[in-house]
Amino acid sequence: MAQSLHLLAPPSPSPSPRLLRPCLPSLPHHHRLLCRQICRASASPPPAPDLGPVVLSSDNGISASAAAAAAAAIDVDAVTEAELKENGFRSTRRTKLVCTIGPATCGSEQLEALAVGGMNVARLNMCHGTQDWHRRVIRQVRRLNEEKGFAVAVMMDTEGSEIHMGDLGGAASAKAEDGEIWTFSVRAFNSPLPDRTIHVNYDGFAEDVRVGDELIVDGGMVEFEVIEKIGPDVKCRCTDPGLLLPRANLTFWRDGSLVRERNAMLPTISSKDWLDIDFGIAEGVDFIAVSFVKSAEVISHLKSYIAARCCDSDIAVIAKIESIDSLKNLEEIIRASDGAMVARGDLGAQIPLEQVPSAQQKIVKLCRQLNKPVIVASQLLESMIEYPTPTRAEVADVSEAVRQRADALMLSGESAMGQFPEKALTVLRSVSLRIERWWREEKRYEAMELPDIASSFSDQISEEICNSAAKMANNLGVDALFVYTKTGDMASLLSRCRPDCPIFAFTTSTSVRRRLNLQWGLIPFRLSFSDDMESNLNRTFSLLKARGMIQSGDLVIALSDMLQSIQVMNVP
């Protein structure tokens, strides 16, 4: 038996004529609830597996023609498909995984291994490497998507105007020992660099620091004290030894506070960043993450810039929360963005470390309330850069981010330059699965108050439908939520509710599909569909059954944003 509810509101786009025509004459000035029951016994039998206009298609958007749409030609994310076939709906991973690509993972085989291991998004950090290097990686990811049926999205992360060291004259790292004197200089050096000398990228550096300041590398990996200034050179004594890595971030502290006088005036998006953004647009990246965001304006500015340049695809803008200013203006920044990243590396260098966990919790919660995907990033499995197993504390940190129901977790050095990128990804995957399951079994989810966020009546209806559908799904113990959505908005609204079951999101556009890859619990499919929900459903069922991804008898709640409808049914 299928039971359905359609909410009709004037602003919603044209509804399915077959379902609604009988009611239209009485509707013009009212919003009505139209409830309909279709008994399977009395309904005509479902059409034979006719693969007609519904075509599941691959990541690159090439639709297989109806004639070629034999089951084998249906292309969905190969990794999720395998997971569904093997373990069923219940065991699909809800938390998404982002991997930073670097020298350890830029080869085709390594990228493929990460995709097979569950990477949903590949991140490119423009602090490192050349545009040519990044272009090669982007193209390789796209090629693997096409050839192997993955749906890995690409995120470009801007360098931003941070103060950082140079690249150590080509050395992979340098060890700073206790008491050693190092020179930090704004001079341009010819390589090889003089011994114990570090180039600093910010011209105002020697002017801004004072003798007695603490100089902190990479949020505390190594610490120095400024002992003397000689023109462009700043002599420092190492007070906390450690490993210096190329282009490591630098902050300086005075009387226990971060000094951010003039460098706070540096632009969020530098001229180099604009060149990288043009590059990202030209290469069709899916996300641009903006480093050191200070205000909502810069995000709005970038979004208009992108809108003016990309007509056919849309790039989502992710605000990295990693500075004191971004915490001050948190809500307006998140509202202006398409998502946020808790960039704990730099955040922990700007606020006391013990404040990072509460900041993380606050950012994750606010993003969920405002319906923006959120990524928890940096040092999740830092020890795995060198060791094949994580520390127990790292596993606890990953578990906490999963328990907070962040949309995504991110690997940085672990995947970019570590010795065990695939193992690190496996740890993220298995810990996510285990904590998600534990959470469901124990029904531990605290009911989070989700404020109304709709700005129009039609949006309000969608929001109410999604909130109700998620609640129904939990109460009825359904196997999956299906959502047919052109813009992806209704899929996001469902994901925001963090329901117990996975959400199959069918969308017509490849770029929307890849963007949905970042969101909690969504399994995005690209699919061309019509306004006729019954035929969409029957055809989707046939296609998915033929691939072994669903079975007769599975209980499904289906939603559509064209109809603003909700239906409960067993897969025939």
Ligand SMILES: Nc1ncnc2c1ncn2[C@@H]1O[C@H](COP(=O)(O)OP(=O)(O)O)[C@@H](O)[C@H]1O
């Ligand atoms: N494209 C790249 N080329 C070379 N090295 C990279 C690249 N991306 C990342 N890395 C290495 O991985 C480390 C961790 O990456 P990430 O956390 O993104 O950068 P950062 O340490 O600059 O914040 C970097 O410090 C760098 O050593």
Ligand SMILES: C=C(OP(=O)(O)O)C(=O)O
């Ligand atoms: C993710 C971060 O940014 P990046 O790696 O670019 O410094 C961070 O600071 O935590």
Ligand SMILES: [K+]
């Ligand atoms: K960056």
Ligand SMILES: [Mg+2]
């Ligand atoms: Mg950072």
